[in-house]
Amino acid sequence: MENQHPPAFPLDTVMSYAELRAAGATRAGIREALATGALRRARRDVYVGGGVHETVVAAQRVGGRLDCISAVAAAGVFVLDRSSLYVQVEPTHSRLRSPTSRRRSLTAASDVVVHWRHSERGAAHSIPLTEALAVAVRCQGRRASIAMLDNALYQCLIDEADLGDLFAGLPSKYAALRPLLDGRAEAGSESIARLLLKNLGCSVQVQVQIDGVGRVDLLIDGWIVVECDSRAHHAGWEAQERDRLRDLLLAERGYVVIRPTASMIFSDPKLLRRAVHGLRSSAAVHR
Incomplete structure (x- = not known):
């Protein structure tokens, strides 16, 4: 009697029906794997493991x-x-x-x-x-x-x-x-913000540790903090309260904080440049 349980299907390769059978999968086992999603047929005689990325x-x-x-x-x-x-x-x-x-x-x-x-x-x-x-x-x-x-x-x-x-x-x-390149950037939004602001002629430091506050994403000209927020790490009221506490602690130490979202940086990058340019211009006027 045929074994009803096929071997685990590799996640990094494609296999033909004949290769599945040669690897020990039975006809019934292949049918079951297709039915349960453990195996997927991408096109004629092309099979991939059920756990692969959808784009695969x-x-x-x-x-x-x-x-x-x-x-x-x-x-x-x-x-x-x-x-x-x-x-x-x-x-x-x-x-x-x-x-x-x-x-x-x-x-x-x-x-x-x-x-x-x-x-x-x-x-x-x-x-x-x-x-x-x-x-x-x-x-x-x-x-x-x-x-x-x-x-x-x-x-x-x-x-x-x-x-x-x-x-x-x-x-x-x-x-x-x-x-x-700078492998210290923790998110793509930080990398793009860094490049935008360097093109503005700013001094840009990455992942700077500030006493009593912690690390900040970007420090511009030694006094403007740019935190690149994403929904994944800043959603919910508790996360927002932590962010606002950090902002107050930074203000207490003389820093100005701006928090563009990743979406803002990606969809309207000039907005961040204009914001930082405005802060720098205002500081120059009031010196």
């Missing part, structure tokens, strides 16, 4: 591997814009499908960016993070790329050696980005 399934449905910005985001690294699906497809492949239905062909309206290039990844369903980061640098703006690499460094997903390899594989024009 979408990329396989298209006919390639998760790539570039989408692979970076799936790895938990900050990316500024997730609106498109990035897929690496072998140059010899054809019959690309919609990311939402394997029964429909891929159209220009699908918000899919296809990178036609060869990969040595074999059965892997996604491009490795270091390769995905390098490709993503080419596909987005300067600030977004720096914020992405900052976050990968902050999470210790890459190190200086990885950065060396990454920039060595990029055109020389991207070398100017490397001195601007």
Whole structure:
């Protein structure tokens, strides 16, 4: 009698039906795994583990591997814009499908960016993070790329050696980005705010410890504190009370505090620049 319990399905590869059977899965076990969500069929004869990121399934449905910005985001690294699906497809492949239905062909309206290039990844369903980061640098703006690499460094997903390899594989024009990286930034919004304010000509310090208060995200010109708030860490009344107490303690010590949300920094970056410019101008007038 066939074993009804298939082996655990790998989360980093794709498998065909024949490969599932060769690995010890029974026909009944595969049917059960599909029914329970432990296994997913992305397209004809292409199966992935049920625990993979949804964009992995979408990329396989298209006919390639998760790539570039989408692979970076799936790895938990900050990316500024997730609106498109990035897929690496072998140059010899054809019959690309919609990311939402394997029964429909891929159209220009699908918000899919296809990178036609060869990969040595074999059965892997996604491009490795270091390769995905390098490709993503080419596909987005300067600030977004720096914020992405900052976050990968902050999470210790890459190190200086990885950065060396990454920039060595990029055109020389991207070398100017490397001195601007700072792995101390705890969020993408901090990285982008730092770059905006440095462009304003400010002195910007990152993750500064202030006696009696704690660490602040950014310290501008030694007296303006910029705290880049996100809903995840500043929601709820208790969190707001802690923030307001910190603001009062900072004011007591002579600091001015502004708290742009991450959404404000991303959607209207000039607003933060105007706010800091206004404070600096006012201080100059009253000296």
